[in-house]
Amino acid sequence: xxxxxxxxxxxxxxTKYEEIDGKFDEEMDPVFKEPYYPGVAEKLFNPxxxxxxxxxxxxxxxxxxxxxxxxxxxxxxxxxxEIIQPGVLKxxxxxxxxxxxxxxxxxxxxxxxxIREICDIADKYCDGYVxxxxxxxxxxxxxxxxxxxxxxxxxxxRKHPNGSYKFPIGGTGASVSNIVHxxxxxxxxxxxxxxxxxxxxxxxxxxxxFGSHKLPAKTRLALACCLNMCGAVHCSDIAIVxxxxxxxxxxxxxxxxxxxxxxxxxxCPLGAIKPATVEIDGQKKKTVRVNAERCMFCGNCYxxxxxxxxxxxxxDGIAIVVGGKVTNRISPPKFSRVVIPFIPNEPPRWPxxxxxxxxxxxxxxxxANKYERVGDWIERIxxxxxxxxxxxxxxxxxxxxxxxxxxxxxxxxxxxxxKHIEIK
Amino acid sequence: xxxxxxxxxVFEVDEDGFLQAGLDAWxxxxxxYVKEQEGIQELTEEHWKVINILQxxxxxxxxxxxxxxxxxxxxxxxxxxxxxxPSGPGKGACKMAGLPKPTGCV
Numbered sequence: 001x002x003x004x005x006x007x008x009x010x011x012x013x014x015t016k017y018e019e020i021d022g023k024f025d026e027e028m029d030p031v032f033k034e035p036y037y038p039g040v041a042e043k044l045f046n047p048x049x050x051x052x053x054x055x056x057x058x059x060x061x062x063x064x065x066x067x068x069x070x071x072x073x074x075x076x077x078x079x080x081x082e083i084i085q086p087g088v089l090k091x092x093x094x095x096x097x098x099x100x101x102x103x104x105x106x107x108x109x110x111x112x113x114x115i116r117e118i119c120d121i122a123d124k125y126c127d128g129y130v131x132x133x134x135x136x137x138x139x140x141x142x143x144x145x146x147x148x149x150x151x152x153x154x155x156x157x158r159k160h161p162n163g164s165y166k167f168p169i170g171g172t173g174a175s176v177s178n179i180v181h182x183x184x185x186x187x188x189x190x191x192x193x194x195x196x197x198x199x200x201x202x203x204x205x206x207x208x209x210f211g212s213h214k215l216p217a218k219t220r221l222a223l224a225c226c227l228n229m230c231g232a233v234h235c236s237d238i239a240i241v242x243x244x245x246x247x248x249x250x251x252x253x254x255x256x257x258x259x260x261x262x263x264x265x266x267x268c269p270l271g272a273i274k275p276a277t278v279e280i281d282g283q284k285k286k287t288v289r290v291n292a293e294r295c296m297f298c299g300n301c302y303x304x305x306x307x308x309x310x311x312x313x314x315x316d317g318i319a320i321v322v323g324g325k326v327t328n329r330i331s332p333p334k335f336s337r338v339v340i341p342f343i344p345n346e347p348p349r350w351p352x353x354x355x356x357x358x359x360x361x362x363x364x365x366x367x368a369n370k371y372e373r374v375g376d377w378i379e380r381i382x383x384x385x386x387x388x389x390x391x392x393x394x395x396x397x398x399x400x401x402x403x404x405x406x407x408x409x410x411x412x413x414x415x416x417x418x419k420h421i422e423i424k
Numbered sequence: 425x426x427x428x429x430x431x432x433x434v435f436e437v438d439e440d441g442f443l444q445a446g447l448d449a450w451x452x453x454x455x456x457y458v459k460e461q462e463g464i465q466e467l468t469e470e471h472w473k474v475i476n477i478l479q480x481x482x483x484x485x486x487x488x489x490x491x492x493x494x495x496x497x498x499x500x501x502x503x504x505x506x507x508x509x510p511s512g513p514g515k516g517a518c519k520m521a522g523l524p525k526p527t528g529c530v
Contacts, residue, residue: 051463051510256446258438259527263527
């Protein structure tokens with residue numbers, strides 16, 4: 001179609017869309033009617049008049065238009081499901097319809113080529129429908145066993161040139177599903193560790209748990225590259241957080257111009273930052289001073305103020321927290337807690353961190369009862385037993401000392417003797 | 425640091441086009457320059473009201489005002505501020521007023 005025609009058509013559709021005031025109409029939704037035409041945005045945008053032809057506040061496309069017909073038909077009518085093998089689910093509806101779902105791991109960061117390959121698979125087996133899960137796995141839906149077999153066979157044979165699976169099947173039931181993770185050194189400016197690299201190293205080591213149901217319960221892993229904890233680190237069974245161990249530098253010469261100093265002061269959870277004035281080349285300049293004794297290296301001030309960088313090659317590293325969960329099943333949701341305060345950054349494979357995570361998972365898998373999440377297991381046996389069984393050295397870093405710390409101390413004589421306690 | 429030249433003046437800016445030296449380097453030419461960048465047709469009294477209030481607040485408090493405070497002080501609802509500055513109060517108005525680049529998880 002000629003460009004002008006496409007633009008005309010789009011404008012017409014958008015006008016109609018505005019007329020119905022966002023009320024959904026499959027026939028009228030331009031996203032549904034018109035495939036994306038990459039030239040249009042460029043054609044419509046005029047830098048001298050940025051508000052002309054501007055389309056805004058349209059929200060995401062309505063999800064119903066991307067549902068496979070069989071799912072649309074049985075929406076709200078599902079009766080049961082079963083996991084027929086790791087990574088493959090079967091749903092049955094009250095209308096008698098059956099649908100099979102194949103779940104595959106992804107690296108989350110994906111190229112358009114990879115997404116096109118996913119689309120090709122979806123076109124071939126699933127009539128062009130596919131979805132991503134909340135842990136960034138992909139799910140393909142098929143409606144017959146023959147298609148299911150062919151799809152699984154196809155997915156198993158797809159590999160990257162250097163050998164890793166493109167679409168490993170798994171992530172269901174009592175498994176280690178995908179790791180929820182963040183930007184790391186790929187894109188963020190405040191990380192203490194990398195995200196994608198660490199995740200790849202861990203999933204390589206735990207790959208057998210992705211495609212199997214060997215664990216007592218599902219085990220959620222998450223990673224955040226700084227204490228902002230984007231994602232699910234604070235509520236995951238085993239999680240990795242990037243931490244710093246040195247106070248920020250203060251760039252006195254430019255802080256006054258690039259920072260709103262009161263914001264940097266208010267950003268500190270410990271009140272370690274105070275305003276100051278320095279003289280540079282005979283000029284008085286406003287700046288701040290950090291009380292290193294009070295600083296716990298959270299990096300919040302750097303988030304607010306670019307003139308207070310904190311990242312440090314040797315100081316930065318990984319902390320491991322365990323025992324969190326979000327479901328209400330049996331026990332209420334829990335926060336995860338620090339068990340290993342520091343492991344150095346060891347790119348590209350982070351062997352020490354990977355070793356400890358695998359070790360924690362294996363000890364949990366050996367000792368926990370069925371249905372017990374990591375946090376449930378630790379609460380049953382007691383934290384001192386957890387440290388004994390896992391051989392993790394307990395340090396004072398695991399003892400809370402922030403504001404409400406008192407509630408985390410032991411106000412009871414109930415405890416178990418462990419090898420950490422020397423009896424003379 | 426990159427610099428931009430506009431009507432004989434040289435400004436040191438960061439990669440998002442905010443003034444590196446803040447209000448010290450701010451002048452009439454800077455406003456003209458940003459106006460072109462932001463696609464604003466004409467600077468009205470209302471634009472200047474927002475700029476002046478931002479600068480006064482910054483000089484007095486050391487921070488840019490919260491959006492609600494800016495609305496209250498100018499009497500303009502957020503919608504109106506977006507009409508004046510299409511990129512919004514942070515990227516548009518603060519840049520034009522010579523305030524530091526907004527930080528945090530934006």
